[in-house]
Amino acid sequence: MNPSNPVRRALISVTDKTGIVEFSRRLHALGVELVSTGGTAAALRGEGLPVRDISDLTGFPEMLDGRVKTLHPKVHGGILHIRGKAEHVAAVEQHGIEPIDMVVVNLYAFEKTAAKPGVLFHEVVENIDIGGPSMVRSAAKNFEDVAIVTSPGDYDSIAAEMESAQGALSLGTRWRLAKAAFATTAAYDTAIANALGELEAPTGEASQPALRDRAAGMPSAIRINLPMLQPLRYGENPHQAAAVYTDGSGKGIANARQLQGKELSFNNLVDLDACWELAGEFDRPAVAIIKHTNPCGAAQGADVRDAYLRALAADPVSAFGGVIGINREVDAAAAEEIAKLFVEAIVAPSFTPEAVERFAAKKNLRLLQIVPAETKFVFKQVSGGALLQGADRGTLGESDLKVMTQRKPTDDEMAALRFAWTVCKHVKSNAIVYARAEGGFGQTVGVGAGQMSRVDAARFGAQKAVLPTAGSVAASDAFFPFADGLEVVAAAGATAVIQPGGSVRDAEVIAAADRLGLAMVFTGMRHFRHG
Numbered sequence: 355m356n357p358s359n360p361v362r363r364a365l366i367s368v369t370d371k372t373g374i375v376e377f378s379r380r381l382h383a384l385g386v387e388l389v390s391t392g393g394t395a396a397a398l399r400g401e402g403l404p405v406r407d408i409s410d411l412t413g414f415p416e417m418l419d420g421r422v423k424t425l426h427p428k429v430h431g432g433i434l435h436i437r438g439k440a441e442h443v444a445a446v447e448q449h450g451i452e453p454i455d456m457v458v459v460n461l462y463a464f465e466k467t468a469a470k471p472g473v474l475f476h477e478v479v480e481n482i483d484i485g486g487p488s489m490v491r492s493a494a495k496n497f498e499d500v501a502i503v504t505s506p507g508d509y510d511s512i513a514a515e516m517e518s519a520q521g522a523l524s525l526g527t528r529w530r531l532a533k534a535a536f537a538t539t540a541a542y543d544t545a546i547a548n549a550l551g552e553l554e555a556p557t558g559e560a561s562q563p564a565l566r567d568r569a570a571g572m573p574s575a576i577r578i579n580l581p582m583l584q585p586l587r588y589g590e591n592p593h594q595a596a597a598v599y600t601d602g603s604g605k606g607i608a609n610a611r612q613l614q615g616k617e618l619s620f621n622n623l624v625d626l627d628a629c630w631e632l633a634g635e636f637d638r639p640a641v642a643i644i645k646h647t648n649p650c651g652a653a654q655g656a657d658v659r660d661a662y663l664r665a666l667a668a669d670p671v672s673a674f675g676g677v678i679g680i681n682r683e684v685d686a687a688a689a690e691e692i693a694k695l696f697v698e699a700i701v702a703p704s705f706t707p708e709a710v711e712r713f714a715a716k717k718n719l720r721l722l723q724i725v726p727a728e729t730k731f732v733f734k735q736v737s738g739g740a741l742l743q744g745a746d747r748g749t750l751g752e753s754d755l756k757v758m759t760q761r762k763p764t765d766d767e768m769a770a771l772r773f774a775w776t777v778c779k780h781v782k783s784n785a786i787v788y789a790r791a792e793g794g795f796g797q798t799v800g801v802g803a804g805q806m807s808r809v810d811a812a813r814f815g816a817q818k819a820v821l822p823t824a825g826s827v828a829a830s831d832a833f834f835p836f837a838d839g840l841e842v843v844a845a846a847g848a849t850a851v852i853q854p855g856g857s858v859r860d861a862e863v864i865a866a867a868d869r870l871g872l873a874m875v876f877t878g879m880r881h882f883r884h885g
């Protein structure tokens with residue numbers, strides 16, 4: 355096909371019929387013959403469009419419950435022959451094969467079907483499209499002569515281009531469509547392999563439900579298929595290339611909507627993810643200010659402004675140039691305060707128009723509006739392979755907390771301990787978090803992050819504290835192997851401690867806590883965060 359060879363015949367076979375009538379109408383107006391499979395033909399005919407049945411083109415009925423409709427040499431020969439090759443043209447003429455210049459296909463909704471609660475095994479299998487991907491691949495391979503349209507989002511621009519070019523499409527457009535088509539079939543097969551990989555073996559019974567036996571465990575293989583959303587200027591450092599990729603869900607940091615500000619950097623996205631995850635832990639208004647993935651301040655408050663001011667007060671020096679995560683809509687009062695500080699980026703579920711107005715003067719400040727996503731797995735690449743683990747969704751129930759000391763925490767201490775423990779989960783190991791809870795609203799006091807020894811984490815957290823550590827509480831992401839870390843915490847003036855417990859020297863550590871007058875709670879759960 356070239357500009358002087360317009361599309362004469364289009365084969366249309368779509369499960370998602372969005373926009374197909376309007377697109378077909380425009381093709382028909384350009385003189386294109388419409389050939390279609392059962393349901394699609396009915397939909398087009400129902401709107402008064404002249405359609406030729408696929409069975410008329412193949413000379414064969416659609417059969418086997420739709421398993422065989424377009425799987426025929428008259429279809430694939432019509433798509434695949436090279437128009438400029440005499441032998442190909444002679445062969446199709448000899449066999450009465452009519453050229454198909456455009457294929458419009460979208461596939462059986464496999465993923466949607468497989469995700470249906472209570473779906474039967476055979477229903478999942480039946481929704482594996484065979485004929486559709488075959489046509490998509492044939493047409494994409496022969497992009498020099500054939501156009502392949504797989505996305506309803508392309509209908510309008512394709513029709514418009516054809517209308518301005520006497521029914522033809524440029525090679526550039528066909529190349530772009532072909533690449534998108536192969537990405538579509540790759541993603542489709544990935545989805546099938548992923549879904550089937552988690553199903554129990556078939557029993558042959560018609561009523562077998564498609565249960566996922568590994569729903570709570572790990573996938574049998576990792577097949578990642580995430581298209582690039584946009585290239586980034588560079589990675590962690592300027593000499594590293596980088597880009598951001600999307601799962602297409604429209605949720606989470608990768609898909610957050612940027613309302614204003616400079617181009618996002620790799621480090622911005624990493625830090626935004628960290629602060630959103632932390633702020634999102636709390637039901638009350640909460641703000642997390644992050645530097646290098648660790649919180650320099652995190653707090654709850656009566657409203658967003660209050661939470662922000664309390665988070666900032668925890669370490670205003672480190673907060674300079676940080677990123678901020680907020681778990682609530684940001685209003686004008688909060689924006690007014692936040693705009694006084696130099697920060698790189700802010701992420702929140704929404705911003706009032708007045709808040710957006712307040713930020714508008716800060717042209718470089720990146721504002722991101724996010725739809726929360728539930729992260730199921732955390733992926734880490736290592737040389738020669740990868741590690742996959744369930745996301746750290748561990749939370750504390752009432753019965754998980756065991757008071758180990760003679761003194762029980764007061765209600766205020768307990769509120770602060772719970773807050774400190776939640777923040778600690780988001781701090782690089784070894785982590786000690788000092789916190790307090792004025793009026794029940796948690797606030798970090800000092801954060802000792804990413805130290806090679808727990809005793810250093812306890813020391814640095816206290817040394818860095820701007821707010822008084824006297825009267826605070828402390829959380830430790832893993833057990834104290836010796837009493838020394840606990841002694842540092844007590845020397846800093848903390849009155850209560852929360853930690854997993856489980857050390858062979860727990861008895862020693864508990865005795866030290868009693869000797870120092872501390873209240874200490876065990877959680878039975880560790881929150882290491884290595885990287």
Ligand SMILES: NC(=O)c1ncn([C@@H]2O[C@H](COP(=O)(O)O)[C@@H](O)[C@H]2O)c1NC=O
Pocket residue numbers: 367368369370390391392393394395420421422423424425459460461462482483484485486487
């Ligand atoms: N079996 C075949 O030959 C075949 N040819 C096309 N399809 C699919 O049938 C669907 C459209 O069916 P209908 O036009 O009947 O609604 C499309 O999603 C298309 O990808 C087929 N179905 C499954 O493999």
